[in-house]
Amino acid sequence: MCGIIGYTGRKKAAPIILDGLKRLEYRGYDSAGIALLTRREDLGLRREDYGFQVVKQKGRLAALEENPKTAKLEGFTGIGHTRWATHGEPSDINSHPHLGGSNRVAIVHNGIIENYKQLKAKLESKGARFVSQTDSEVIAQLAEHYYSGDLIDALIKTFNALQGSFALGVMCVDNPDIIIAVRKDNPLIIGVSEHGNFIASDVPAVLNHTNKVYYMEDGEIAVINKDEVTFINSDKEVITKPQTTVTWGVDDAEKGGYPHFMLKEITEQPKVLNDTVNITFNEGENKKTIDKIDFLMFNRIVITACGSAYNAGLCGRYVFEKLCRRSVEVELASEFRYKDPIIDEKTLVILVSQSGETADTIAAMREAKARGAATLGIVNVIGSTIAKESALCLFTAAGPEIAVATTKAFSAQLILLYALALKAAANMGRLTEGALLKLEDEIRALPAKAAEILENVDVLQKYSSNCIGYKSVFFIGRNIDYAIAAEGSLKLKEISYIHSEAYAGGELKHGTISLIEDNTLVVTISNNPALHGKIMSNAEQVISRGANVLLLGNCGGARFEDCGNEKITFIKLPCCHELFSPSLSAIALQLFAYYIAANKGLDVDKPRNLAKSVTVE
Numbered sequence: 129m130c131g132i133i134g135y136t137g138r139k140k141a142a143p144i145i146l147d148g149l150k151r152l153e154y155r156g157y158d159s160a161g162i163a164l165l166t167r168r169e170d171l172g173l174r175r176e177d178y179g180f181q182v183v184k185q186k187g188r189l190a191a192l193e194e195n196p197k198t199a200k201l202e203g204f205t206g207i208g209h210t211r212w213a214t215h216g217e218p219s220d221i222n223s224h225p226h227l228g229g230s231n232r233v234a235i236v237h238n239g240i241i242e243n244y245k246q247l248k249a250k251l252e253s254k255g256a257r258f259v260s261q262t263d264s265e266v267i268a269q270l271a272e273h274y275y276s277g278d279l280i281d282a283l284i285k286t287f288n289a290l291q292g293s294f295a296l297g298v299m300c301v302d303n304p305d306i307i308i309a310v311r312k313d314n315p316l317i318i319g320v321s322e323h324g325n326f327i328a329s330d331v332p333a334v335l336n337h338t339n340k341v342y343y344m345e346d347g348e349i350a351v352i353n354k355d356e357v358t359f360i361n362s363d364k365e366v367i368t369k370p371q372t373t374v375t376w377g378v379d380d381a382e383k384g385g386y387p388h389f390m391l392k393e394i395t396e397q398p399k400v401l402n403d404t405v406n407i408t409f410n411e412g413e414n415k416k417t418i419d420k421i422d423f424l425m426f427n428r429i430v431i432t433a434c435g436s437a438y439n440a441g442l443c444g445r446y447v448f449e450k451l452c453r454r455s456v457e458v459e460l461a462s463e464f465r466y467k468d469p470i471i472d473e474k475t476l477v478i479l480v481s482q483s484g485e486t487a488d489t490i491a492a493m494r495e496a497k498a499r500g501a502a503t504l505g506i507v508n509v510i511g512s513t514i515a516k517e518s519a520l521c522l523f524t525a526a527g528p529e530i531a532v533a534t535t536k537a538f539s540a541q542l543i544l545l546y547a548l549a550l551k552a553a554a555n556m557g558r559l560t561e562g563a564l565l566k567l568e569d570e571i572r573a574l575p576a577k578a579a580e581i582l583e584n585v586d587v588l589q590k591y592s593s594n595c596i597g598y599k600s601v602f603f604i605g606r607n608i609d610y611a612i613a614a615e616g617s618l619k620l621k622e623i624s625y626i627h628s629e630a631y632a633g634g635e636l637k638h639g640t641i642s643l644i645e646d647n648t649l650v651v652t653i654s655n656n657p658a659l660h661g662k663i664m665s666n667a668e669q670v671i672s673r674g675a676n677v678l679l680l681g682n683c684g685g686a687r688f689e690d691c692g693n694e695k696i697t698f699i700k701l702p703c704c705h706e707l708f709s710p711s712l713s714a715i716a717l718q719l720f721a722y723y724i725a726a727n728k729g730l731d732v733d734k735p736r737n738l739a740k741s742v743t744v745e
């Protein structure tokens with residue numbers, strides 16, 4: 129949901145800011161913009177001729193890069209923005225940076241200003257003239273309204289007046305070497321390098337220059353110039369913050385020869401599974417955290433998340449319930465706090481989030497904490513809000529995930545949910561030591577099985593390439609296969625724009641089967657031998673109404689002909705315990721969606737209307 133970057137240093141700012149924006153484009157890509165400031169002495173200009181150089185452009189970052197005005201940008205200090213529109217259509221004028229009425233202050237903003245209408249009306253009544261339809265412009269106008277020579281004072285007054293969420297980068301013509309950053313409920317990091325300093329929404333934006341970062345907290349103000357970074361609070365008192373060294377490098381955030389990040393990230397999954405298993409089941413931080421959890425303290429377990437992370441929770445529920453014989457609820461985080469949730473100090477609320485910044489999941493976490501529940505995050509991004517605010521946190525060792533559609537982080541989330549279910553079952557006396565070790569071995573075997581799927585990718589690639597003409601695809605499964613069907617359906621629709629829905633195999637005939645006709649594809653998932661006959665009956669029901677079936681899973685005949693019906697194509701997945709089969713089905717379903725979208729020539733990594741980190745409600 130919008131990416132912001134700022135740089136001040138000894139190198140030319142424009143190429144550095146554009147490169148950083150490229151690495152933040154996953155956060156939004158409706159429009160982009162950049163504002164630079166040059167010391168007027170350097171330009172030989174009089175005060176009145178001196179100001180921001182701004183280029184803003186609707187469309188992808190490439191459009192901004194190709195704009196001839198961008199090539200003319202000069203200066204060593206600047207801010208940039210890549211936008212996911214919330215208030216006001218994507219247009220040049222609504223793009224950031226926004227300037228105040230007399231062009232003294234420029235800002236880039238990620239977030240939403242909820243009281244912008246009231247603030248705008250107040251400023252307009254005092255003569256301010258707004259040029260955009262955005263909520264963000266009010267920040268620049270307000271900062272100028274309060275400005276009388278001390279930018280920090282003006283910004284403190286501005287922040288106090290704002291309601292909503294914001295990560296901000298601010299510059300002022302009177303302080304041409306300084307960028308000020310502040311956050312409330314939206315991520316912001318400060319990067320320090322030998323040639324200059326940065327503000328950014330996320331680490332990949334600065335990795336080409338430094339791996340030394342500070343994670344900002346709500347209410348902190350960072351003042352950066354080319355040589356130093358100072359953190360202060362709203363009373364202007366200096367704060368000392370720990371610096372973090374990021375352990376992954378720029379290569380992790382590059383495509384590395386793959387046509388899309390999504391394919392690269394799918395392919396990385398054997399390693400990601402292995403790394404996550406290592407830190408969770410062998411010696412590692414996750415293991416230490418899991419060892420601390422006493423499931424006997426809780427009489428209720430709730431998993432809450434959004435999108436794919438929610439689907440991971442759906443899979444996790446089956447594993448918990450099967451192993452612990454205890455009911456587990458899975459709630460959409462966007463609904464959680466509005467349903468007056470029945471939780472108390474005996475409830476464990478598990479928050480699953482790749483980014484750790486999803487607004488609804490953060491709100492669910494805060495609601496749970498306010499009601500006294502114990503909170504446990506499952507997060508990929510270290511230093512994110514959920515990682516910091518949840519009482520305990522487990523980390524998915526997925527590394528940076530750049531493609532908007534999640535793949536490897538989802539797979540790592542599954543591993544952590546399995547691990548928690550195993551620990552809970554052992555805690556509750558439901559698993560003998562021997563049974564526990566056997567299940568752990570099944571999980572340890574998953575990375576090699578994931579690699580097996582990827583080694584045989586040709587079959588799925590060939591099949592999927594022939595599926596680009598489908599208008600509608602249904603995904604069916606039973607039990608845990610139904611949970612992973614939901615993820616398969618989401619993956620396909622979000623990147624290929626083909627309509628799709630997931631159904632429990634037995635449920636289709638209660639209405640939705642009326643949508644099945646010639647040339648509908650039904651992806652059928654079958655990993656549970658006990659339910660194979662049942663799901664195959666459901667497959668037969670749709671075939672007799674004209675559908676084609678792709679059967680995915682480890683149940684069924686080994687060869688296509690064994691299925692006994694030429695309308696069925698069977699792609700066999702490696703055998704594994706049914707409870708952990710989502711890990712293998714997920715990879716096959718991701719590849720299926722990927723190859724369809726790629727063969728349709730779509731922008732797989734940046735599907736329309738989406739952004740990776742959904743920091744608005």
Ligand code: F6R
Nearest residue numbers: 435436437481482483486533534
């Ligand atoms: C789908 C996808 C989204 C995210 C959802 C939650 O491929 O990536 O549905 O899963 O927006 O995001 P996080 O996990 O960052 O909370």
